[in-house]
Amino acid sequence: MKKTILLGTTGIAVALAMLAAGYLAGTPGIAHAEGSQQPAAAAAATLDRKQVETIVREYLLDNPEMLLEMQGALEAKQKEQQRVAHLEVIKQSKDEIFNSKFDGIVGNPDGKVTIVEFYDYNCGYCKRAQADMHALTKADPELRFVLKEFPILGPDSQKAHVVSMAFRKLMPEKYGEFHDKLLGGEGRAGEDSAIKIALELGADEAKLREAMKDPEIIDVFNKTYDLANQLSISGTPSYVVGNEVVFGALGHDVLAEKIAEAKACQANSTC
Numbered sequence: 001m002k003k004t005i006l007l008g009t010t011g012i013a014v015a016l017a018m019l020a021a022g023y024l025a026g027t028p029g030i031a032h033a034e035g036s037q038q039p040a041a042a043a044a045a046t047l048d049r050k051q052v053e054t055i056v057r058e059y060l061l062d063n064p065e066m067l068l069e070m071q072g073a074l075e076a077k078q079k080e081q082q083r084v085a086h087l088e089v090i091k092q093s094k095d096e097i098f099n100s101k102f103d104g105i106v107g108n109p110d111g112k113v114t115i116v117e118f119y120d121y122n123c124g125y126c127k128r129a130q131a132d133m134h135a136l137t138k139a140d141p142e143l144r145f146v147l148k149e150f151p152i153l154g155p156d157s158q159k160a161h162v163v164s165m166a167f168r169k170l171m172p173e174k175y176g177e178f179h180d181k182l183l184g185g186e187g188r189a190g191e192d193s194a195i196k197i198a199l200e201l202g203a204d205e206a207k208l209r210e211a212m213k214d215p216e217i218i219d220v221f222n223k224t225y226d227l228a229n230q231l232s233i234s235g236t237p238s239y240v241v242g243n244e245v246v247f248g249a250l251g252h253d254v255l256a257e258k259i260a261e262a263k264a265c266q267a268n269s270t271c
Contacts, residue, residue: 082232086245089230096227097148097240102220104147104168104175107137111144113262115255116240118150118228121160121182121189123236125249130183132252136259143259147179150224150236156190158221163194165220166211167203174201242266 060067090097098114117133119126137143149164151157160182168175181197182189198208228234231245239246239255242262246255 086231087243089227090240090243090245093227093230096223098146100146100148100220102165102168103149104164104172104179106133106145106147106176106179107143108141109144111140112142112266113140113242113259114144114146115259115262116146116148118148118224118233118236118238119183120151120153120157120236121164121194122153122157126237127183129237129249130180132249132255135252136255139256140259148224149221150228150233151221152225152234152236156188159191160189160194161221162212162217163191163198163208165217166208166214167194167198167201169211169214170207171198171201171203177201 097116103116115136117126117129119129133145137145149161151161164175164178164182167178171178178197178201181201182194185193185197187193195205195208199205228238231238231240233245233247235247237249239258241255241258242265244258244261246258
């Protein structure tokens with residue numbers, strides 16, 4: 001964060017210097033009577049680049065709070081631009097985000113409000129956020145919690161998610177239990193650990209391994225990666241709640257607040 005602020009304020013300072021230099025370089029000479037003293041504005045136009053940079057530097061050193069103010073304004077503007085961009089992506093890809101046939105569902109399948117989680121079975125933050133999902137769905141019978149498989153933490157993760165996708169297709173009624181066991185398990189999730197859990201839950205191994213070969217699984221992953229990129233999602237867990245993208249394991253209370261906002265948005269038809 002410090003590095004980001006430093007780069008941002010440096011850029012602002014450079015921009016100020018360039019703006020001042022450009023202004024002074026473009027300042028036209030002011031007509032004056034022969035023999036009269038040259039006006040100050042015309043004299044300023046003769047300042048060279050080094051003098052301008054010195055003036056800007058000294059001003060910023062005397063008024064450092066200006067950099068923080070400008071940095072804050074820049075971040076607010078970028079955040080709003082990102083929000084608007086996400087809103088458009090959510091609008092255009094609504095079915096893919098909220099109603100994909102390849103996603104698991106926890107809670108009420110017909111719930112009035114949907115929260116979508118992008119997760120990876122080897123994500124430590126996802127493991128800790130698992131309790132939030134259960135608490136939220138238990139407290140709200142109208143909540144539909146969608147689990148979007150997003151394997152980004154290496155080959156083991158992708159193999160675990162391949163098993164997960166195959167198992168959900170064969171035994172959707174037990175997918176929630178499978179998900180809890182694999183995400184909540186000790187050690188790193190991979191193909192072997194995922195298959196072991198699937199067999200414990202009654203899956204036929206031959207059918208499971210055959211389902212794992214379905215090329216559509218990798219196609220779904222690729223579509224999810226593309227969707228995540230459009231939503232600026234690069235880590236897990238990340239959520240889509242209503243018209244908002246929420247990044248990180250922010251905890252039960254923050255998610256509950258976002259869900260309440262989505263409900264109010266629907267009730268008031270402001271979404």
